[in-house]
Amino acid sequence: MMKRVLLFAAAKESVGQDSITVELPDTATVADLRKQLVSEYPVIRDLVARSFIAVDQQFASNDVLIADAKEIALIPPVSGG
Template identity: 50%
Template sequence: MTLTVLLFARAKELVQRDAVSVILPPSATVGDLRSRLAAEFPQLSSLLGVCVIAVNHDFADDSRGLLPSDEIAVIPPVSGG
């Protein structure tokens, strides 16, 4: 299945795009997505461990299954004062 993954903040800056397409098997999980993103975009590899992955506007753990229709976002940590 092909998934569109939205990138925000530092992830968007590192990849220089606001979205990427990733191909995963039909039984893929959020953890599989993290691994594939790190492999396809090595500049993200150190950041992905601290990012939150949102699926359909809800934070998802790595065991969550994915569907082709899901809206997926990579959200890096933010700081502010």
């Protein structure tokens, strides 16, 4: 399955795009998505390790399956306020 991942802040800047699309098996979890992101975009390896993954706008733990996800985002450590 193809999954689009929204990028923000330093991740967006490093990759040069506001989203990326990765191919994953249907049984993929958040952890699998992290591995694929790092493998295809080594430039964000360190940031991915410090980021959360949001699935349908909820922070998701690594064991969450993403097959049904409508929107996935990489959430680097936040700095609002």
